[in-house]
Amino acid sequence: xxxxxxxxxxxxxxxxxxxxxxxxxxxxxxxxxxxxxxxxxxxxxxxxxxxxxxxxxxxxxxxxxxxxxxxxxxxxxxxxxxxxxxxxxxxxxxxxxxxxxxxxxxxxxxxxxxxxxxxxxxxxxxxxxxxxxxxxxxxxxxxxxxxxxxxxxxxxxxxxxxxxxxxxxxxxxxxxxxxxxxxxxxxxxxxxxxxxxxxxxxxxxxxxxxxxxxxxxxxxxxxxxxxxxxxxxxxxxxxxxxxxxxxxxxxxxxxxxxxxxxxxxxxxxxxxxxxxxxxxxxxxxxxxxxxxxxxxxxxxxxxxxxxx
Numbered sequence: 001x002x003x004x005x006x007x008x009x010x011x012x013x014x015x016x017x018x019x020x021x022x023x024x025x026x027x028x029x030x031x032x033x034x035x036x037x038x039x040x041x042x043x044x045x046x047x048x049x050x051x052x053x054x055x056x057x058x059x060x061x062x063x064x065x066x067x068x069x070x071x072x073x074x075x076x077x078x079x080x081x082x083x084x085x086x087x088x089x090x091x092x093x094x095x096x097x098x099x100x101x102x103x104x105x106x107x108x109x110x111x112x113x114x115x116x117x118x119x120x121x122x123x124x125x126x127x128x129x130x131x132x133x134x135x136x137x138x139x140x141x142x143x144x145x146x147x148x149x150x151x152x153x154x155x156x157x158x159x160x161x162x163x164x165x166x167x168x169x170x171x172x173x174x175x176x177x178x179x180x181x182x183x184x185x186x187x188x189x190x191x192x193x194x195x196x197x198x199x200x201x202x203x204x205x206x207x208x209x210x211x212x213x214x215x216x217x218x219x220x221x222x223x224x225x226x227x228x229x230x231x232x233x234x235x236x237x238x239x240x241x242x243x244x245x246x247x248x249x250x251x252x253x254x255x256x257x258x259x260x261x262x263x264x265x266x267x268x269x270x271x272x273x274x275x276x277x278x279x280x281x282x283x284x285x286x287x288x289x290x291x292x293x294x295x296x297x298x299x300x301x302x303x304x305x306x307x308x
């Protein structure tokens with residue numbers, strides 16, 4: 001029986017798996033009456049393949065030069081995913097915000113996007129490639145690289161729209177049963193959606209040689225380096241818009257088009273939560289880019305004249 005790290009600690013959630021289930025999923029096969037484990041079985045249990053692991057590293061700065069911390073995670077694939085995920089959380093910033101009497105802790109990057117990127121890199125990698133999945137944390141980004149280009153002629157634009165072709169069907173089948181993946185083809189869309197809700201830069205998807213890479217950009221770095229002390233933050237519309245994230249830029253354009261637009265309408269059109277819109281508006285207000293004129297019901301938004 002194959003168990004995830006979560007179900008091991010929650011025994012009541014463990015479900016029995018029959019021999020026929022394992023045969024149907026391609027984890028084992030019946031050869032002339034003898035049950036034989038497949039490569040998928042090995043990868044999900046006592047994984048002994050030398051390149052079927054995740055290499056994690058924390059680098060100083062924004063280039064792959066100076067190591068600060070590094071770990072290699074082997075063993076069952078689902079265990080590697082959890083350990084790599086925890087490695088990233090250990091090395092990115094954790095902040096908090098107060099909503100009324102409630103304090104909420106939140107990482108600078110959406111944890112769902114981090115997990116999805118690592119899960120996808122592991123599930124859809126090319127296991128014939130003599131390379132490991134690599135997760136690198138830099139000052140400005142988290143970079144997840146998976147051996148193997150997109151499978152079956154799939155393009156980056158297609159996967160953004162939910163397109164999917166499964167290279168490792170047995171692994172994907174078992175991960176789906178273990179609730180590690182929800183359903184095939186939705187991971188990338190959820191990754192982008194969670195970043196939009198956070199009001200941060202969208203993930204970057206790149207094919208590099210025979211590898212596929214996802215970059216999640218850290219807002220703490222962008223906030224720190226967005227402008228130099230000597231520059232004027234409101235010198236021109238172009239220079240000012242560089243200081244806001246993509247969601248905030250879209251909000252500014254919406255307001256310029258309709259100063260009376262509501263926050264609810266913004267959230268609907270941007271396909272993000274109302275909370276994310278309120279957060280972006282608060283930041284724009286603090287930067288002096290946006291202000292509210294009049295009441296909440298009958299007033300309107302105003303972008304600084306130098307921004308128009």
